[in-house]
Amino acid sequence: MSEGPQFLDALKSRFGDHIRGVNLDNIDPWVEVAPEAIVEVCRFLKTDPDARFDMLNCISGVDYFQPDPAKAKRAGFEPHLEVVYHLSSTITKHTLVLKVILPRWKDDQPGQLPELDSVAGVWRTADWHEREVFDLMGVYFRGHPGLKRILLPEDWEGHPLRKDYELPLEYHGIRGR
Amino acid sequence: MATANREQIIELDVRTDELLVNMGPQHPSTHGVLRLVLKTDGEIVTHVEPHIGYLHRCAEKIGENLTPRQWIPYTDRMDYLAAMNMNLGWSLCVEKLLGYELPEKARHIRVIIAELGRIASHLVGMGTYGLDLGTFSPFLYAFREREKILDLFEEVCGARLTNSYITPGGVTGDLPAGWLEKCEAFLDQFVPVITEYHTLLTTNAIFIQRTAGIGVISREMAIDYGCTGPVLRGSGVDHDLRRDGEERYTEMYDGYAFEVIVEKDGHYPRDHDYPPVPPEAVLGDCWHRFYVRMLEVMQAIDIVREGIEFYRASSGDWGHPIKLNTKLPKGEVYLETECPRGQMGFYLVSDGSAIPWRVRARSSCFCNLSVTEELCRGCLLADVAAIVGSLDIVMGEIDR
Numbered sequence: 001m002s003e004g005p006q007f008l009d010a011l012k013s014r015f016g017d018h019i020r021g022v023n024l025d026n027i028d029p030w031v032e033v034a035p036e037a038i039v040e041v042c043r044f045l046k047t048d049p050d051a052r053f054d055m056l057n058c059i060s061g062v063d064y065f066q067p068d069p070a071k072a073k074r075a076g077f078e079p080h081l082e083v084v085y086h087l088s089s090t091i092t093k094h095t096l097v098l099k100v101i102l103p104r105w106k107d108d109q110p111g112q113l114p115e116l117d118s119v120a121g122v123w124r125t126a127d128w129h130e131r132e133v134f135d136l137m138g139v140y141f142r143g144h145p146g147l148k149r150i151l152l153p154e155d156w157e158g159h160p161l162r163k164d165y166e167l168p169l170e171y172h173g174i175r176g177r
Numbered sequence: 178m179a180t181a182n183r184e185q186i187i188e189l190d191v192r193t194d195e196l197l198v199n200m201g202p203q204h205p206s207t208h209g210v211l212r213l214v215l216k217t218d219g220e221i222v223t224h225v226e227p228h229i230g231y232l233h234r235c236a237e238k239i240g241e242n243l244t245p246r247q248w249i250p251y252t253d254r255m256d257y258l259a260a261m262n263m264n265l266g267w268s269l270c271v272e273k274l275l276g277y278e279l280p281e282k283a284r285h286i287r288v289i290i291a292e293l294g295r296i297a298s299h300l301v302g303m304g305t306y307g308l309d310l311g312t313f314s315p316f317l318y319a320f321r322e323r324e325k326i327l328d329l330f331e332e333v334c335g336a337r338l339t340n341s342y343i344t345p346g347g348v349t350g351d352l353p354a355g356w357l358e359k360c361e362a363f364l365d366q367f368v369p370v371i372t373e374y375h376t377l378l379t380t381n382a383i384f385i386q387r388t389a390g391i392g393v394i395s396r397e398m399a400i401d402y403g404c405t406g407p408v409l410r411g412s413g414v415d416h417d418l419r420r421d422g423e424e425r426y427t428e429m430y431d432g433y434a435f436e437v438i439v440e441k442d443g444h445y446p447r448d449h450d451y452p453p454v455p456p457e458a459v460l461g462d463c464w465h466r467f468y469v470r471m472l473e474v475m476q477a478i479d480i481v482r483e484g485i486e487f488y489r490a491s492s493g494d495w496g497h498p499i500k501l502n503t504k505l506p507k508g509e510v511y512l513e514t515e516c517p518r519g520q521m522g523f524y525l526v527s528d529g530s531a532i533p534w535r536v537r538a539r540s541s542c543f544c545n546l547s548v549t550e551e552l553c554r555g556c557l558l559a560d561v562a563a564i565v566g567s568l569d570i571v572m573g574e575i576d577r
Contacts, residue, residue: 027510075528124402124403
């Protein structure tokens, strides 16, 4: 019951260039939102009487990076990170997919996490989900009430779901690789 | 000193120090390895902070290195009390990407198996909830019946807990000869047993005192935190993915007659068969969450019976698992199914090879547990176990 296209006109007229693109060919159509507009778009989708996406199902981070240089030429994408929001409504039972595209590192400096505004103020589900994306994928959420690691220990280094992640040699006396 | 201030002086005088209590990760009422750090002022809990991740097994990272069928055993180990339902969610997600049409017979096998899994899971939820509240016997009664379901699973696929039975493309084998009769015999003897459970827990005066009016989650709060499953329906939200979900999932239940277990105007569907709601209970409290689970067990029995009839009437093939190295089309899919503990979602991104580019599991308990921070604030220390138990969490699913 994917309802992407219906809200598209309303979204486009309201947010203009902040709606960067739409993919209707995919099985679950998605809407690409500019990183600076994600909070306003989410708040609009939650409160708009036609949309009423009151439930945030999932926030996922996807790393598009091919560590193998031989394969990188054929990969068909530029290295980037995607943060994917799956929304649904308990009232209208519609679903919607939002995407934000971020650079892999802020200012292309390895080690500097890319930043994105937190939507924890819109749905409280986002609190833990954003902590998980930060923990495993390395995205810094500005304005999050308490951004810290959730699944991994607090002194862990690196973000394991990055494609170029390497296990530490040693962690508190435990051999890693 | 002015007498007007005396009350204030006394209050300051008896104020106790704030005490930090570390509950878990090896605490019996935390259902696995959950650690709760409580700040208490006397008997009152002022702050709760759940620490999770003790059971993190990198399932998502492993999924990026295996084909979808090879990843099925890893889904077993997420919610290990309802492994069949986890297999189902992942299988449907992969089938959605492949555009695979399931044979009629496989559909009914899946419904029967998934609903039996739901019964087994809710039985554990019920039994361990009794343990949390300090009564031991319901646990034994619940495990006695669950054992019979596990025996049925063993006969179907050889495994009792980590089944890997439902796979992309169907199931790994047809139901064995004589299995349906055994399943029916189990259901026939199981129905009267539920009355025992109601006597032991649902209508038990001590049980009602410990659960009614405790840990009330309002409708808005449940939706805001992304609570799903019995936690959401226990708060009075009419939402069940078996009816409201995606077509690929709801068409599995086409032809099945069932009602969503949720309170409407003070009544649960068919609640004349069950003990009435006690006057102390408030919608959204621990008692209602427990009650929704109990009613879902009854409903699952009816669905299994329907499924058995449909299975007998259906002909043809039971479906064959896809090849281990089937190439996945380029694209990405997300699918949620109604698992016993809530909505379990799988997100699959494929770059066109046989191995997914990214696998993501959206855990229902992960969201259900996040509510404890707000829910336990200001409650009594003894109620923390009652509240966390009523959310019915499985740490394997939260930590993945």
